[in-house]
Amino acid sequence: MGKGPILQAPETFFIAPLSRPAPGSVGKTGSWRTSKPVVYEDKCTGCMLCWLYCPENTILKTSNGKVAIDYDYCKGCGVCAAVCPFEAIDMVSEV
Amino acid sequence: MVINLRKLPDKKYIMPGNAACPGCPETMGLRYVKMALGDNVVLVIPAGCSSVIQGISPYSGINAPILNIVFAAAASAATGMKAAFEAMGKDDVHVVVWAGDGGTGDIGFQALSGAAERDEDIIYICVDNEAYMNTGIQRSSLTPYGAWTTTTWKGKKEHKKNIPMILISHGVKYVATASVGYPTDFIEKLQRASKIKGFRYIHLLAPCPVGWRFDPALTAKVAQLAVETGLFPLYEYINGEFKLSPIAKRYKDPSKRKPIIEYLKLQGRYRHLLDKPEEIKKIEEYIENTWKLIETLEESFAPGKDRGKKIFDAL
Amino acid sequence: MPLMSLTGNYAVAHAVRLARVKVISAYPITPQTTIVEKLSAMVENGELDAKMVRVESEHSALATVFGAASAGARAFTATSSHGLLYMHEVVWWAAGSRIPLVMAVVTRAIGPPWNIHVDHQDIFDQRDTGWIIGIAQENQEVLDMTLQAFKLSEDPRVYLPVMVGLDGFILSHTRAPVDVPEQELVDEWLPPRRQPYVISPESNYVMGNIAPDEVHFLMRYSMHEAMEAAKTVIKEIDKEYGEVFGRSYGGLIECHNCDDADYIIVITGSWSGDAKVASDMLRENGYKVGVARIRYIRPWPKEELEELGSRAKGIIVFDRAISMGGYGPLYSDVAGTLYSNGGKTSLVGVIAGLAGVDVGAETFKETITSIIHKIEENGFFFEPQLWLLPKDYSSREKMMEVAKRWL
Numbered sequence: 001m002g003k004g005p006i007l008q009a010p011e012t013f014f015i016a017p018l019s020r021p022a023p024g025s026v027g028k029t030g031s032w033r034t035s036k037p038v039v040y041e042d043k044c045t046g047c048m049l050c051w052l053y054c055p056e057n058t059i060l061k062t063s064n065g066k067v068a069i070d071y072d073y074c075k076g077c078g079v080c081a082a083v084c085p086f087e088a089i090d091m092v093s094e095v
Numbered sequence: 096m097v098i099n100l101r102k103l104p105d106k107k108y109i110m111p112g113n114a115a116c117p118g119c120p121e122t123m124g125l126r127y128v129k130m131a132l133g134d135n136v137v138l139v140i141p142a143g144c145s146s147v148i149q150g151i152s153p154y155s156g157i158n159a160p161i162l163n164i165v166f167a168a169a170a171s172a173a174t175g176m177k178a179a180f181e182a183m184g185k186d187d188v189h190v191v192v193w194a195g196d197g198g199t200g201d202i203g204f205q206a207l208s209g210a211a212e213r214d215e216d217i218i219y220i221c222v223d224n225e226a227y228m229n230t231g232i233q234r235s236s237l238t239p240y241g242a243w244t245t246t247t248w249k250g251k252k253e254h255k256k257n258i259p260m261i262l263i264s265h266g267v268k269y270v271a272t273a274s275v276g277y278p279t280d281f282i283e284k285l286q287r288a289s290k291i292k293g294f295r296y297i298h299l300l301a302p303c304p305v306g307w308r309f310d311p312a313l314t315a316k317v318a319q320l321a322v323e324t325g326l327f328p329l330y331e332y333i334n335g336e337f338k339l340s341p342i343a344k345r346y347k348d349p350s351k352r353k354p355i356i357e358y359l360k361l362q363g364r365y366r367h368l369l370d371k372p373e374e375i376k377k378i379e380e381y382i383e384n385t386w387k388l389i390e391t392l393e394e395s396f397a398p399g400k401d402r403g404k405k406i407f408d409a410l
Numbered sequence: 411m412p413l414m415s416l417t418g419n420y421a422v423a424h425a426v427r428l429a430r431v432k433v434i435s436a437y438p439i440t441p442q443t444t445i446v447e448k449l450s451a452m453v454e455n456g457e458l459d460a461k462m463v464r465v466e467s468e469h470s471a472l473a474t475v476f477g478a479a480s481a482g483a484r485a486f487t488a489t490s491s492h493g494l495l496y497m498h499e500v501v502w503w504a505a506g507s508r509i510p511l512v513m514a515v516v517t518r519a520i521g522p523p524w525n526i527h528v529d530h531q532d533i534f535d536q537r538d539t540g541w542i543i544g545i546a547q548e549n550q551e552v553l554d555m556t557l558q559a560f561k562l563s564e565d566p567r568v569y570l571p572v573m574v575g576l577d578g579f580i581l582s583h584t585r586a587p588v589d590v591p592e593q594e595l596v597d598e599w600l601p602p603r604r605q606p607y608v609i610s611p612e613s614n615y616v617m618g619n620i621a622p623d624e625v626h627f628l629m630r631y632s633m634h635e636a637m638e639a640a641k642t643v644i645k646e647i648d649k650e651y652g653e654v655f656g657r658s659y660g661g662l663i664e665c666h667n668c669d670d671a672d673y674i675i676v677i678t679g680s681w682s683g684d685a686k687v688a689s690d691m692l693r694e695n696g697y698k699v700g701v702a703r704i705r706y707i708r709p710w711p712k713e714e715l716e717e718l719g720s721r722a723k724g725i726i727v728f729d730r731a732i733s734m735g736g737y738g739p740l741y742s743d744v745a746g747t748l749y750s751n752g753g754k755t756s757l758v759g760v761i762a763g764l765a766g767v768d769v770g771a772e773t774f775k776e777t778i779t780s781i782i783h784k785i786e787e788n789g790f791f792f793e794p795q796l797w798l799l800p801k802d803y804s805s806r807e808k809m810m811e812v813a814k815r816w817l
Contacts, residue, residue, distance in 0.1 A: 003183045003432075005482045005603040011566040012639045015625065015632045016508040016606060019616040021158040024112035025150025032117065048100040052278050053315045055122040057109040073111030077118035077304075078312030091312070135611050139477070152621035162480055162609045163618030165499050168473030171465060175433060175477025175485065176609070178461040182432040182483050188611060206473070209466030 023073065029056075033076030035091045037069050043088035050080035050089060098279040103130050106158070113156020115148040118311025120275040120301035120318065121222050122148060125157055127278050128191060128220065131285035136189045137162065137176060141169040141203055143195035144229045144303075145222070167202045169194045170210035173217045181216075189218060189289060196223040196237035200258050211265040211294045218288055218295045221258060224303035232306040240381060241374055243364040244306075250368060254381055260388070262296045263332050269295035270332040275302070276318030277329065277342055284331060284340075291333070300327050308363020317361055325352040325382045328389050337396035339389065347386065355379055416588040418552045418581030422514045422574070423448035424588075425556035426486050427458045428596040429512075433478035433485040435463035435471045439493040440526045441578040442516040446488065468493035472500040472513070479504075479511045480617065482608040484560065486511075490578060491518035491532045498535070504571050505540030506629065507617055508636075510563035510605050511571040514556060517545075517679065518578040519765045527766020528578040530679060530730040534707070534739040536573060540633045542640055543708040545575035545678045547664075549586040552576045554657055555705075557596065558647050564604045567639040577680040578766075591655050599654050637709040644706060662711035664703040665718075667693060671700030673782055674718050676744050677728040678704040681769055685728065688774035697782055704740065712747050719748045724756035724785045726778060730763045737794050745794070756785045762798035769798070 019025075046065040058070040059080060069080075081089040108129035115122045121144055129136065138161045140146055146163050149155040164172040169192045177190040194203055199221035207219060226244045227233040234244040236256040243250055262270045269288050273281035281299060288295040302318045304311040321327040322343060329340035345351045355378055359365040368374035416424065422445050426434065434453070436446040452458040465471045468489050475485035489497060494515055504511055515533050519525040533543060542562060546552045552574070559572040576582055607615050621629070645661040652658030666686045668674060677685050682703040692699040702718055704711060719725055725748065729738025736742070741759030748755055758781050763769045777798055784791040803809060 004185075005484075005605045005608065006601075007607065008566045008604040010508075010569055010606050010636075012568075013632050013635045014508070014569070014606065015629045017152060017506060017618050017621055017626075017629060018607060019149065019152040019155040019619050020614060021110055021156070021616070022154040023107070023110045023156075025110060025154035025156040026114045027112060029112045051105075052100055052103070053123060055109070055115060055117075055119045055126075055314070056111050056113075057107050057122075057126060058111050061105055070111055075115075075117040077314070078310070079118055079314055082312040083315050137481070137609055137611060146619060149616060149619035152616075152619050152625065155616040155619055157616070158614075159616075160609050160611060160614050161616040161619070162477060163616070164473060164477070165503050167469055168500060171435075171470035171473035172477035172480075174463055174465075174470075175435065175474035175479075176481040178433045178463060178474070179478040179481035179483035179485070180610075182461060182478075183481075185610075205466055206470045209470055212466075213463070 028072050029075050030072045033074060034095050035076050035078070035093045036071065037074065037076070037078065037080050037089045038092050039067055039069060040088045040090070041066055043086050045086055047085065049083050049085065053079050053083045055079060098282055108158045110156045110158055112150070113148050114150045115156070116305050116311070118304045118314045119148065120224065120303060120314050121145050123275045123278070123314070124222050124281070124299050124301055125193065127281050128193070128285060129159060131282040132189050132191070132289055135187055136191055139164055139169050139173040139176065139190065139192045141194050141198040142166040142229070143198050144224070145193055145195070147229060166198055168206055169198055169203050170206040170217070170219060174210050174213070174215045177216050192217060192219040194219070194221055196221060196225060197227050197235040200236045200256050208265065211262055211267050211296065214267065214293045216292055216294070218297070220297045220299055222299050222301045224301045224306060225255070226306050228303050228306040240377060241365060241368050243367060259296065259298045267294040267296060268334050272298045272300070272327065272329050274300040274318045274322050274327060274329060276315050276322060280329060280340055280342055287333070306364070309361050313361060317358070320353065320358040320361070322346070323353045324355045324358045325349070325386060326355065326358060328385060330389065332396065335396055335401065336398040337392045338398055339393070347389070355382065412590055413587050414590050415585045416549055417444065417583050417585050418549045418576045419444040419516065419583065420448050421549045421553040421588050422488065422556050422576070423452060424590050425553045427452055428557055428591060428593060429484060429560045429600060431458070431460050431486045432483040433461050433463065433475060434487065435465050435474035436487050436489065437465055437468045437471045437493060439468065439490045441518060441582040442488050442490040442493065442514070444582070445514060445516070468497040469500060472497040472504065476500060476504045476507070476509065476511060479509045480507060480609045482603070482605065482610065484603045486513070488514035488516065490516040491520055494532045495520065495535060501536055501539045501541060505633065508569045508606055509571070510569060510603070512556065512559045512563055513571065513573050515573050515575045516578050516582045517575050525765050526578065528580055528680070529764045529766060533573065533575045534731040537708060537739060540570060541708065542568070542570050542572040542637070542706065543575065544572065544706045545704070546581065547680055547682050547703060549581055550588050550657065551659060552581060553588055553590065554651065554655070557600070558651060561600055561647055562640065562643055565643045566604060568636050568643055569606050570633065570636050570640065575679070580680040595654065640709050659705060662706045662709070663714045664705055666701040666703065668700035668702060668718060670698055672698040672723045673700070673778070674722045674725050675699065675701045675728065675778065676704060676715070676725060676740060677701060678707060678740065679730060681730065681763060684769065684771040685774050687771035688778060691771065691775050692778060697779070699778060707740070710743050715744060715747045716750055719751050719755050722755060724758070724782070724791065726781055727759045729759060729761050732761050732764065741794060756791045758791060758796055759794045760796045760798050767800045773798070773801070
């Protein structure tokens, strides 16, 4: 160990093609949606399949062991509703 | 190994608000990679959808350190990174290539073959959406027979190039197939692969709603159907031993497989051949041949018999 | 300090050893191959503690060392000609990332037809990539320039990759006495690797995803500023290297007989030696001719050439490369620089020595003499493209005869 380089700040005007992970790298993608997933808490068993398959990471685990949707970013693909074995998520048109 | 969904890490491995299309299989897959391997990972990503999915600098929608690299060079750049980490005494960093089917089987194949032959200590994942989706759905060598693309308007005339088999022929230690339809199977494979030293290859089927022309809600379902119809067998090859994955075992029996038409009819890319039985027959024959090959491999590389190792030792 | 008899390629290998490079990757190509052979031997016999990656192509060679450098290791590759062209997109990618890196380029003609002899077409093809590009004249300078390249590339004012050019066969395969510095002295002089960032689990940096066009534009400007800063750093390093190791070369250009010169030859690479001999001979004949040998084609020694141009009657540029349908690349840059002088200086661009055709001191002398005569007869002479065709092939009749035979 200790054989890594010294990270030293550039001493001239410097912009490198660098990024850091952050939400919203193309904005609030909730605006892309044409229909939104709605969770029926009574039907949700907290199996977490929707959470597992969600391509966007916009299924939030709630304190009561169920799920909620992050509508700011959810693109409305409907994968969650399609994989739910209990029909606990409906896609509701927004247009 | 049984994975408890509730125990999988709930970190934002994919940052919401990225540039992936709705229902994208690649962001699904990337989440599983990080769920399986944790944070001691660097990704090497050649040109493709996943370079765009990251979104606009100075932000990135993929929560991992990434070296984006020119199309043909992913396996080589990963080789160098691993060499550097080893030189600095950071042997435990997983260097993972995340490349599409074009970046793997076409333009990046030479570098992949080189890294596999040298047995570089990297994990190479081919996220296979069966065409050049990022440039607008052009055929690759991994596009399957019959599929419409914007460079095969009447359907591709050749079958899919079998990259996992080519990698097995390289004599690498670990080769597996996986599908985004079966996340826990993929995660288990990643975890097993992560414990092996040397070149590891995982071929991940990633149905693309845009390029395959299906409803984005059906990404997982289509990915499962590919397995359930017997079209895409899931297996693992570890150190000369070949075995079908538990999910896929039952499809060895043709009567257990779902009819291929169920898979084809969901996808607009096959629409032109749905009323052509002779074309569908060709795909069915491809499935039969695939399973004949699987049987041969099961026999040749049967676990516990050390036959696979002997085959390669004899070469 | 031990004096060794080294080829240019072995001089490169010793510099890489002395710089304690950690990751090396290369692919065989004539005339580069003996660099990778020597380095492989050094790694295998324990002289150099590095990982040697024997890749399947030049494209992979540069990608491998770029990957290593971006993760934090001092890394090195070398190539020539078609190998360099094959890695061209990675050449751009590496520079744009601002990760320090060093590559040796053994200059060689580009086919077809196949030809392994020297010209500068390959290295000038990299001119616009954002790499600092040095070209050495002889084997001692090859070692010194390669060693200095690491310090230059890793300077926080610069953070750009550096290419060191050495002429195929003339330097790469020809032995000459080379003073190889002691390791302890190099260790004192060359600081540990510095770089602006690393790609690692700790840094969580992402390199290269899409940026706004305007910011991409600024990145190019920032590379240009770093190039400008590199001019100072090159001179600094050249000076301090002289103090520590006893050899300085003059920074971006090396001047020979320039002080009172009426005519300046602008040239780069090993044939500069022949041009210097010609300049000495011409002085004996009463012509005040000097040689400004370009040591770095990037960053371009604009200030030095402006100064020389302001007091010379004529500038004669020798290019060992050609942009067909345009000009020789050195000529283009010299012409751009001299415009600040209002076009008062006579200017001639000579295209010569392509495809390894030899140009000796006598030929330099004859060519320069005839150009000087034209300038002195007319008071001014401007000729951007004077093709110095191979001897015995330069008449139209002879050319037509060759053309018939080769059709």
